[in-house]
Amino acid sequence: MRKSLTSVLAVGALMVWAGAAQASTAVYPSPELAQIVKTGKYMGPDSCLECHEDEHKAWHASRHTVKATKGPAFGKEFEKNIYDWVRRDWDKLDTYMIVDTKDAKTNYMAARKVPMAEIDYVVGQVYKQRYMKYYDGGPLEVYEATTADGGISWKIDKSKTFQFAGNKDRAGYNFLYLEMNPKDGQFNKNNYGEWRSWQERCIACHVTGFDRTAWDQAKADFKAGKRGDLRELFVADLRVSCESCHGPGEAHVKQKSKKNNILNPAKITDVEARKMVCEQCHTRAQVSTHSSLAQDLRGYRPMDKYEDFAVYTRPAWGKGNRQVSIDGKGRRDHQQDMDMRLSTTIQGPHSTHAAMACFDCHDQHGVGGPGRKNATLKAATPRESCVKCHGAQSDAVLKVMNGRTGWEPSSFGKWGTGYGRQGNKQHIFNIEQHGRSFGINVDQYQWALKKGGDAKKEADWEAIWPWEKERFDKQGRMTAVGATPWQ
Numbered sequence: 001m002r003k004s005l006t007s008v009l010a011v012g013a014l015m016v017w018a019g020a021a022q023a024s025t026a027v028y029p030s031p032e033l034a035q036i037v038k039t040g041k042y043m044g045p046d047s048c049l050e051c052h053e054d055e056h057k058a059w060h061a062s063r064h065t066v067k068a069t070k071g072p073a074f075g076k077e078f079e080k081n082i083y084d085w086v087r088r089d090w091d092k093l094d095t096y097m098i099v100d101t102k103d104a105k106t107n108y109m110a111a112r113k114v115p116m117a118e119i120d121y122v123v124g125q126v127y128k129q130r131y132m133k134y135y136d137g138g139p140l141e142v143y144e145a146t147t148a149d150g151g152i153s154w155k156i157d158k159s160k161t162f163q164f165a166g167n168k169d170r171a172g173y174n175f176l177y178l179e180m181n182p183k184d185g186q187f188n189k190n191n192y193g194e195w196r197s198w199q200e201r202c203i204a205c206h207v208t209g210f211d212r213t214a215w216d217q218a219k220a221d222f223k224a225g226k227r228g229d230l231r232e233l234f235v236a237d238l239r240v241s242c243e244s245c246h247g248p249g250e251a252h253v254k255q256k257s258k259k260n261n262i263l264n265p266a267k268i269t270d271v272e273a274r275k276m277v278c279e280q281c282h283t284r285a286q287v288s289t290h291s292s293l294a295q296d297l298r299g300y301r302p303m304d305k306y307e308d309f310a311v312y313t314r315p316a317w318g319k320g321n322r323q324v325s326i327d328g329k330g331r332r333d334h335q336q337d338m339d340m341r342l343s344t345t346i347q348g349p350h351s352t353h354a355a356m357a358c359f360d361c362h363d364q365h366g367v368g369g370p371g372r373k374n375a376t377l378k379a380a381t382p383r384e385s386c387v388k389c390h391g392a393q394s395d396a397v398l399k400v401m402n403g404r405t406g407w408e409p410s411s412f413g414k415w416g417t418g419y420g421r422q423g424n425k426q427h428i429f430n431i432e433q434h435g436r437s438f439g440i441n442v443d444q445y446q447w448a449l450k451k452g453g454d455a456k457k458e459a460d461w462e463a464i465w466p467w468e469k470e471r472f473d474k475q476g477r478m479t480a481v482g483a484t485p486w487q
């Protein structure tokens with residue numbers, strides 16, 4: 001199969017990449033433009049409307065704008081942001097707010113149902129919805145909720161209440177115990193256990209221009225009694241808007257000349273930076289390098305480097321975990337970036353797939369909007385996204401987008417399989433001998449020894465992604481390749 005693929009590939013791949021590189025060798029962005037991206041001010045999407053009506057229209061109806069929305073606490077007109085059926089059934093649901101964590105298996109829950117009118121923000125519209133309410137960090141009567149499966153599912157014990165002394169570290173928009181689906185009567189029966197606030201944990205991936213320095217200062221001031229509350233969001237826009245991908249627009253909007261003062265992601269010549277335009281949010285980070293409580297790339301602007309902002313979710317070679325299968329396939333949402341990065345190890349350093357950005361196949365402006373032939377792609381069908389390079393092999397290669405076919409299912413306590421993501425969501429562009437979507441072989445597993453660790457002890461070796469080796473080498477950690485470096 002590889003032979004016939006390669007012959008079809010040569011012509012098509014060249015055509016596409018000539019387009020992507022703009023047939024030019026000059027470095028883009030220029031130092032002047034890079035400086036604008038790094039230090040410029042955000043203007044908001046309304047400032048682009050008069051000159052870029054088409055882009056604005058496509059973007060405005062896209063999924064990037066429905067992400068986080070206001071709730072009824074800001075006015076009755078925002079009630080409609082909550083799914084119809086959830087509004088109807090609100091009083092019957094377990095609308096308790098998560099307050100804090102007691103230990104890894106126990107959360108504190110406010111022992112009072114939150115009325116719908118008190119919901120400050122709603123996150124999600126397409127697949128699922130979660131709700132937030134402001135918590136001031138003060139004392140409360142609480143229940144306990146516990147998990148027996150590492151946080152996948154949670155149960156409230158309403159038979160006892162406790163007095164919680166309060167914790168100013170938890171102040172912010174906190175989540176309710178509910179995770180609801182758009183379909184009438186359908187919700188995630190596992191419930192929800194995130195005890196950190198929206199600002200502390202996730203905000204940067206769902207908005208534009210979260211100012212982490214301002215937030216950190218506000219939190220410090222609040223804890224020191226110099227600030228009344230933590231209701232402010234410190235964002236340039238509540239949605240994922242133009243400037244998330246194009247960088248701040250002040251210079252472009254204000255200067256007369258419209259040339260070379262705003263970023264066009266398609267022209268970026270550094271492969272890594274070009275990919276990161278989308279991957280700054282379409283990734284699953286283990287932890288932010290700017291806050292041990294955060295899982296987003298807070299403060300990221302286009303052209304910044306991933307490793308200055310976050311650490312990737314951890315692989316578990318040969319063992320698997322909730323996020324990653326034994327061979328490195330991503331198992332949860334927004335992990336396509338890591339799937340694609342593995343291509344460098346699978347196919348070698350010149351892999352075409354490893355160098356592609358999400359927007360080489362997906363639509364950047366209208367994603368998920370109405371009237372589209374395909375909800376998220378530039379092409380009308382998945383097949384058309386492959387055909388220019390894979391020709392008649394397209395239907396065959398498209399099978400890799402289902403990471404579950406042919407693999408034994410995984411579940412809590414049984415992560416050690418090659419089972420990946422369902423449907424069309426796997427993005428490891430590699431087929432193994434049985435026609436299944438597959439990551440890397442045992443002889444390609446990579447490891448780093450813990451500082452001061454014993455190279456003979458399995459527990460002292462941390463599984464790392466192949467592209468992280470350089471970073472660990474720089475830190476002076478011993479690295480190794482292979483199935484069992486401890487032997």
Ligand code: HEC
Pocket residue numbers: 043044045047048049050051052242243246248249250252253258259260262263264
């Ligand atoms: C007053 C009109 C005006 C406004 C306001 C404006 N633009 Fe532009 N924009 C232009 C023109 C004209 C060009 C084409 C410049 C050229 O000749 O290359 C352009 C080009 C661009 C490009 C392509 C740049 C390139 O190098 O390929 C992007 C991206 C862009 N604008 C984004 C934005 C965003 C985002 C905003 C809002 C923050 C915005 N524009 C506001 C007029 C405007």
Ligand code: HEC
Pocket residue numbers: 066067123124125126127128129130194201202203205206280281282283284285295296297333334335
């Ligand atoms: C690293 C970036 C990132 C972080 C951190 C993050 N998200 Fe997301 N989230 C995304 C992306 C990207 C999607 C789109 C899912 C996909 O890949 O299909 C998404 C999807 C969602 C959805 C479903 C949206 C819909 O319309 O159905 C909800 C709800 C959500 N996230 C809530 C949260 C909450 C709550 C947190 C924090 C506890 C969080 N996210 C943290 C990037 C992130």
Ligand code: HEC
Pocket residue numbers: 045048049052055056057059064240241242243244245246264265266277359364365
């Ligand atoms: C999710 C990221 C993202 C968002 C949000 C976004 N853009 Fe873009 N935009 C891109 C990318 C990527 C390209 C280049 C795509 C390509 O040419 O393949 C682009 C291209 C453009 C261009 C150049 C079009 C051309 O003809 O080459 C303009 C102008 C533009 N965007 C304006 C806007 C405006 C205005 C908004 C907000 C209303 C916006 N964009 C929102 C990612 C985004």
Ligand code: HEC
Pocket residue numbers: 063064066067124125126127204205206207208240244245277278279280281282358359362363364367368376
């Ligand atoms: C600032 C963060 C951010 C950036 C930058 C970003 N996205 Fe997203 N994207 C999201 C979030 C959050 C969602 C979930 C929206 C929802 O479903 O409510 C999403 C949804 C999507 C979806 C739909 C996923 C699904 O399962 O429905 C696609 C496709 C997508 N984005 C492509 C892109 C592309 C292409 C780029 C770069 C040009 C990009 N995104 C840049 C945050 C971002």
Ligand code: HEC
Pocket residue numbers: 278279282336337340356357358359360361362374375376377381382383385401424425427
């Ligand atoms: C080589 C082309 C290609 C590239 C590059 C690519 N994708 Fe995809 N992606 C696809 C195809 C094809 C589908 C299937 C779409 C369908 O079935 O309608 C898909 C589906 C998805 C879906 C599921 C959408 C849905 O409607 O269920 C998400 C989310 C997604 N891709 C995110 C990404 C992200 C994030 C990146 C960049 C890290 C990326 N993709 C890069 C081709 C690509």
Ligand code: HEC
Pocket residue numbers: 001002005009012013016017343347350351352353354382385386387388389390397398399400401429430431
């Ligand atoms: C820009 C050209 C291009 C596009 C578009 C493209 N591919 Fe590829 N594909 C390649 C190249 C080149 C290779 C060889 C490995 C590499 O360079 O990464 C490859 C390899 C593969 C392989 C591995 C084949 C094997 O036998 O090991 C699969 C599977 C695959 N692509 C699937 C897809 C799918 C699915 C799509 C469409 C969603 C797609 N490709 C779109 C260029 C492309």
